[in-house]
Structures are given as C-alpha cells and as structure tokens.
Amino acid sequence: MSTVALNEGRMAVRTSTKTRRAKQTSTLVFIALVVLSTVYMAPLLWMFSTSVKTAAQAIASPPILVPDPIVWGNYPDALIRMNFPRALMNTLIYAVPAVIFTLLSSSVVAYGFAIIKWPGRNVVFILVLTTLMLPGQVTLIPLYVTYAKLGWINTYLPLLLPSLFGAAAGSWSGPFFIFLLRQFFLGIPKDLIDAARIDGASELRILFRIVMPLSMPALITVGLLTFIDKWNDFYNPLIYLQDPKLQPLSRAVQVFQSSHKLDWPQSMAAAVVVSLPLVILYFFAQRKFIEGITLTGQKG
Amino acid sequence: MEPVDAQKNRTASGRTGRAENSGRGKRRGMSRTEFRNLLLGLAFISPWIIGFLGLTLYPALASLYYSFTDFKILQAPRWIGLDNFTAMFADPLFWKSLGNTFYLVLVGVPLSVLVALGISLLLNTKGLRGIGIFRTIFFLPVIIPVVAASILWIWLLNPPNGLVNQLLQLIGIHGPGWFYDPNWAKAGIILMAVWAAGDVVIIYLGALQGVPRALYEAAEIDGAGPWLRFRHVTIPMISPAILFNLITQGIAAFQYFTQAYVVSQGIGVNGAAVGGTQNSLLFFGLHLYNNAFRYFRMGYASALAWFLLVITLLATFVLLRASRNRVYYEGQE
Numbered sequence: 001m002s003t004v005a006l007n008e009g010r011m012a013v014r015t016s017t018k019t020r021r022a023k024q025t026s027t028l029v030f031i032a033l034v035v036l037s038t039v040y041m042a043p044l045l046w047m048f049s050t051s052v053k054t055a056a057q058a059i060a061s062p063p064i065l066v067p068d069p070i071v072w073g074n075y076p077d078a079l080i081r082m083n084f085p086r087a088l089m090n091t092l093i094y095a096v097p098a099v100i101f102t103l104l105s106s107s108v109v110a111y112g113f114a115i116i117k118w119p120g121r122n123v124v125f126i127l128v129l130t131t132l133m134l135p136g137q138v139t140l141i142p143l144y145v146t147y148a149k150l151g152w153i154n155t156y157l158p159l160l161l162p163s164l165f166g167a168a169a170g171s172w173s174g175p176f177f178i179f180l181l182r183q184f185f186l187g188i189p190k191d192l193i194d195a196a197r198i199d200g201a202s203e204l205r206i207l208f209r210i211v212m213p214l215s216m217p218a219l220i221t222v223g224l225l226t227f228i229d230k231w232n233d234f235y236n237p238l239i240y241l242q243d244p245k246l247q248p249l250s251r252a253v254q255v256f257q258s259s260h261k262l263d264w265p266q267s268m269a270a271a272v273v274v275s276l277p278l279v280i281l282y283f284f285a286q287r288k289f290i291e292g293i294t295l296t297g298q299k300g
Numbered sequence: 301m302e303p304v305d306a307q308k309n310r311t312a313s314g315r316t317g318r319a320e321n322s323g324r325g326k327r328r329g330m331s332r333t334e335f336r337n338l339l340l341g342l343a344f345i346s347p348w349i350i351g352f353l354g355l356t357l358y359p360a361l362a363s364l365y366y367s368f369t370d371f372k373i374l375q376a377p378r379w380i381g382l383d384n385f386t387a388m389f390a391d392p393l394f395w396k397s398l399g400n401t402f403y404l405v406l407v408g409v410p411l412s413v414l415v416a417l418g419i420s421l422l423l424n425t426k427g428l429r430g431i432g433i434f435r436t437i438f439f440l441p442v443i444i445p446v447v448a449a450s451i452l453w454i455w456l457l458n459p460p461n462g463l464v465n466q467l468l469q470l471i472g473i474h475g476p477g478w479f480y481d482p483n484w485a486k487a488g489i490i491l492m493a494v495w496a497a498g499d500v501v502i503i504y505l506g507a508l509q510g511v512p513r514a515l516y517e518a519a520e521i522d523g524a525g526p527w528l529r530f531r532h533v534t535i536p537m538i539s540p541a542i543l544f545n546l547i548t549q550g551i552a553a554f555q556y557f558t559q560a561y562v563v564s565q566g567i568g569v570n571g572a573a574v575g576g577t578q579n580s581l582l583f584f585g586l587h588l589y590n591n592a593f594r595y596f597r598m599g600y601a602s603a604l605a606w607f608l609l610v611i612t613l614l615a616t617f618v619l620l621r622a623s624r625n626r627v628y629y630e631g632q633e
Contacts, residue, residue, distance in 0.1 A: 026427050029425045033430075037433075040437055043495065059461040105348075112342075112348075116340050133613065136555065137604075138605045138609045141598050142363050148373070162355055165347045165354075232446055235558060238561075250446075251447075253445075253447050254451075257451060257565055283436075289439070290439075
C-alpha cells in the first residue's frame with residue numbers, strides 16, 4: 001500500500017514539471033513548424049512573385065519578393081500565348097465526363113462488392129486491389145497500338161474509356177475508388193437495404209435511391225480526386241493527343257518551356273493560372289481531401 | 301453504352317455455366333437465392349470485369365508477346381525470341397536509366413518518407429496551435445499540378461538566377477548547376493519530391509492520431525522517456541502506415557516520368573529524346589518512352605515494360621518480406 005501512495009506522490013510531482021515541459025516543447029515545435037512551413041511556402045510565393053515582375057526584376061540580385069512596380073501584364077500575355085480558352089475547354093472536355101463516368105462505374109462495382117453477398121466476392125476484390133501494383137507501362141503499348149488501329153489517336157476516347165470500367169492499370173483512380181466506395185457502402189445500415197428489398201425495389205434502384213444519396217461524402221471525395229487527377233494528367237494527353245489543338249492545360253503550360261526565348265514571368269503566370277483553380281477547390285473542400293488521403297493509408 | 305451491355309450479358313452467362321458446373325460438383329448446397337446473388341453480384345461488378353479483361357489483362361499479355369518480337373508499329377510483329385532482352389542488357393542507356401531509377405528509389409523515397417514522418421510528428425504534438433494552417437501549407441504543394449510544379453522548380457533551381465542559388469549566394473555559397481549538372485540533377489529531383497510529399501504527411505498524421513493515448517500514458521508510468529515512447533509505442537503503432545508509404549512511393553518512383561520529362565525538356569538538351577544533361581535524368585520511364593514513342597521500337601519498349609513490372613514486384617516482395625515481423629497490425633497476435 002505504501003508503495004502505491006509513494007508512487008502517486010511522485011507522479012503528482014512529475015505531472016507538474018511535465019506540464020511545464022510539455023508547454024516548452026510545444027513552443028519549440030511551434031517555432032520549428034513556422035520555419036519549416038515558410039520553407040515549404042517559399043516556392044509558391046516565389047511563383048506568384050515572379051509572375052508579377054518584369055523580366056529584369058525577375059533576375060534581380062539580391063532577390064526581391066515584392067516588386068515595385070507590380071506588373072500584371074504577364075497574365076494576359078501568358079493566357080494568349082498558351083491559348084487559354086481552348087486549353088481550358090480541352091481540359092474540361094476530358095475531366096468532366098471522366099468524373100461522371102468514374103462516379104457511376106465505381107459506384108456500381110462497389111455495390112456489387114459491398115451490398116450483394118455472393119460467394120467469392122472477397123477473393124475477386126483482392127484481385128481488384130492487386131491491379132494497383134501493375135505499372136501503366138505494361139499495358140501502354142498494346143493499348144496504344146489498338147487505339148491507333150481504331151483511329152482513336154487524337155480523340156478523347158483512349159483517355160475516357162478506362163473511367164467507364166473503374167479499371168485503369170497504372171493509375172490509382174480506378175481500383176482505389178472502388179475500394180473507397182466499398183468501404184463506405186459497407187457502413188450503410190443493412191436494415192435500410194433489406195426494407196427496400198422487401199418493398200420490391202430492384203438492386204439498381206436501391207443503389208441510386210438509397211445507397212448513393214447516403215454516400216454523398218464519399219462520392220464527393222471520389223469526384224474531387226478524379227477531377228484533380230484529370231486536370232493534372234500529363235501522360236495520357238502526351239501519348240494520345242498529339243494535335244496541338246487538342247492539348248489540355250497541363251500540356252499548354254509547357255509552351256513557355258519549349259520556345260527559344262524563355263520568359264520566366266510569363267511562365268510563372270501560366271503556372272499560377274493552372275494551379276489556382278485547384279488551390280481554390282482545395283480551400284473549399286479541404287476536409288474531403290484529407291479524408292480521402294487518410295483513407296488511402298488505412299488500406300495498408 | 302450498347303456494346304457494354306452486350307458484353308455484360310455475355311460475361312454473366314459465361315459465368316453461369318461455370319457456376320452451375322461447380323454447383324453440381326462441390327457446392328451442392330447452393331440455394332436459389334445464393335445463385336441469384338452470384339449472378340447479380342457478377343452483373344454489378346461486370347464493368348470492372350470487362351475493364352480488367354480488356355484494359356489490363358489483354359494488353360499486359362499482348363505486351364509480353366511483343367517483348368519477344370521486333371515490332372515497329374507499321375509492320376506486324378516478328379518473333380525474335382530473346383533478342384530484345386539481350387539487346388536490353390547490352391544497352392548502356394538501359395543500365396543508366398536503371399541506375400538513375402534505383403537512386404530515386406533508394407535515396408529519394410526513404411528521404412521524403414522520413415521528412416514527411418518528421419513533419420507529421422511535429423504536427424501531432426499535444427496542444428499545438430494552428431495545426432490546420434500548417435497542415436494546409438504542407439499539403440499545398442501536392443495540389444499544384446505536376447507540370448506547373450516542375451516548371452516552378454526549373455526556375456527555382458536555375459543556376460545563375462534561381463531563388464535557391466541566389467539565397468545561397470547571400471550566405472557566400474556558390475550554388476551548383478542543379479538540373480544542368482549531371483552530378484546535381486537528381487538532387488534537384490529529390491528536393492522537388494520532398495517538397496511535394498504532403499500526402500505522405502497526411503497519411504502519417506491519420507495513423508498518429510489513431511494511436512490510443514492510453515498506450516503513451518502506460519509507457520510513461522513505466523518510466524519510458526520520449527525516445528523510448530517513440531521507439532516502442534509510436535513506431536510499432538504506425539508501422540503499417542510506414543510500410544504503406546514506402547510501397548506506394550516506391551512503386552511511383554519506379555514509374556517516375558512527368559517531372560523528369562518536363563525538366564529535361566525545360567532545360568532544353570538532348571533534342572528529340574528526353575533524359576537531361578548527359579542522361580542524368582534518364583529514368584526508366586523516360587527510356588521506355590523514348591524507345592516507344594520517339595524510335596517506335598515497340599517490341600523493345602514492351603520488354604522494358606515487363607522488366608519494370610518484374611522489378612516492381614520483386615522490390616515490393618522484398619519489402620513485404622523484410623517487414624513481416626516488424627509491422628504491427630492491430631487484432632493480430
């Protein structure tokens with residue numbers, strides 16, 4: 001008994017010094033994080049800063065963060081040079097259908113894995129996850145050859161087709177979204193679905209009328225991640241859309257790189273323009289992003 | 301949509317026959333509802349089945365076949381046995397690209413996974429204020445389109461005028477040539493990767509927040525200091541997340557392409573093929589791309605693709621094997 005009392009006494013002492021020390025550590029950690037996050041922010045600040053400079057200001061030494069005067073003219077110049085309206089249209093023609101197709105196909109497939117109980121579904125599901133391991137390069141060449149034979153090069157078909165089937169080797173999207181939605185669907189109360197079945201609702205009706213409306217948070221996450229994935233996609237447009245008229249934003253930004261006279265302020269203005277929509281999207285839907293990414297990790 | 305439906309029916313009826321056979325054999329007891337559910341389940345996952353067969357399995361097997369052929373896209377593939385593979389092992393650029401890729405996998409991945417772990421540990425400190433803002437800042441680089449980020453880094457690491465070397469100059473250091481210098485090009489790439497590892501930070505943070513406080517308190521009562529608590533509570537509890545990050549980042553590093561492509565085009569060397577100064581940025585994915593889409597050596601490129609698959613699987617297997625007794629899964633034991 002006495003040892004217990006002694007321990008408790010010692011712990012009380014330790015707790016008071018502990019809280020003090022905890023406070024000190026959290027101040028130190030705070031300072032460390034301020035420094036680190038400044039370092040992480042610096043490139044983005046520099047991107048914006050360069051975009052509002054003249055060419056001479058951009059290479060001034062020592063570097064200046066806030067130029068005087070601030071030059072906004074790089075933006076209209078960059079937008080014209082990268083043919084912004086057309087590039088934006090091309091990106092949206094790709095991204096919007098891809099989001100719709102992905103939401104539909106991965107919901108249907110996830111329903112088949114989560115709500116309908118059939119023998120062997122878990123084994124097949126493991127196969128779905130296994131395809132994540134496959135490098136995209138392994139399927140690339142035969143797909144390219146096939147699409148070339150079909151005359152699909154310089155069309156959006158090769159880019160959109162995978163999203164119809166929830167399967168795209170080498171891209172995280174397909175199988176990963178099936179996984180994410182399956183996990184969410186598994187959490188929907190069984191009673192709701194059984195009641196609908198007793199009322200004679202078909203499985204498709206249950207999916208569209210009950211399961212999907214109840215899964216809005218997960219669907220929004222999948223939609224957002226798909227949109228960003230397509231907005232950023234460089235590889236598929238590089239391979240399949242060789243016609244400059246079809247180039248999406250991700251390719252159009254490169255215009256400034258391949259030309260002879262490199263104009264850094266214009267280059268950075270273009271980089272800001274393609275990044276800004278995603279940054280705004282991120283600020284509005286930050287929680288969805290974090291949830292989606294955190295869920296990825298839980299698969300491990 | 302029509303062909304999809306037609307194929308869906310075909311797949312479903314194809315499976316029916318097999319299911320009936322096995323029903324007569326082993327699984328005599330399958331009831332009507334069970335059988336109905338099997339058909340229904342397969343019908344629902346049929347988009348995936350079609351995608352798997354048509355967009356994954358068929359092309360994967362076709363590229364395996366191509367890897368044994370001479371295939372210049374315009375003529376039909378011609379069987380040449382193992383010639384592509386012998387050519388591959390005799391190709392100095394193959395070894396160069398393999399070396400560059402392993403550098404990225406063995407140096408870049410551990411480094412960015414480690415830095416991300418450090419940041420997430422800082423973010424997980426009890427009673428930290430402003431965690432939301434910090435988390436936002438560390439995740440922001442992930443949101444920036446890869447092409448824009450790559451162009452930004454070409455600018456930041458520009459030898460005479462970039463911000464990095466200018467700042468180094470201020471403290472009296474003459475900065476390197478970065479992407480223009482074969483010895484420093486990969487360092488630039490890794491810097492970029494560490495900067496954009498915010499998703500890894502978020503995954504760690506999720507895992508760290510899942511560690512029960514009670515475990516830390518118990519360890520503390522047992523007299524464990526911060527290091528022992530980190531070593532014997534934190535690390536085992538988040539080991540699945542560490543393994544997950546190593547595997548996913550590793551797989552991505554083996555396939556590394558876009559950033560290296562944009563950078564090597566941006567610094568404007570090599571003419572038609574991409575690969576950076578003296579091929580210092582020729583990663584495996586770029587070597588494959590050059591062969592497939594610059595030289596149209598589809599057979600050889602297929603051989604490279606299959607080599608990449610085998611290497612990826614081997615590396616993952618080795619990592620899983622090595623971690624077998626080091627990763628702790630709740631509910632095991």
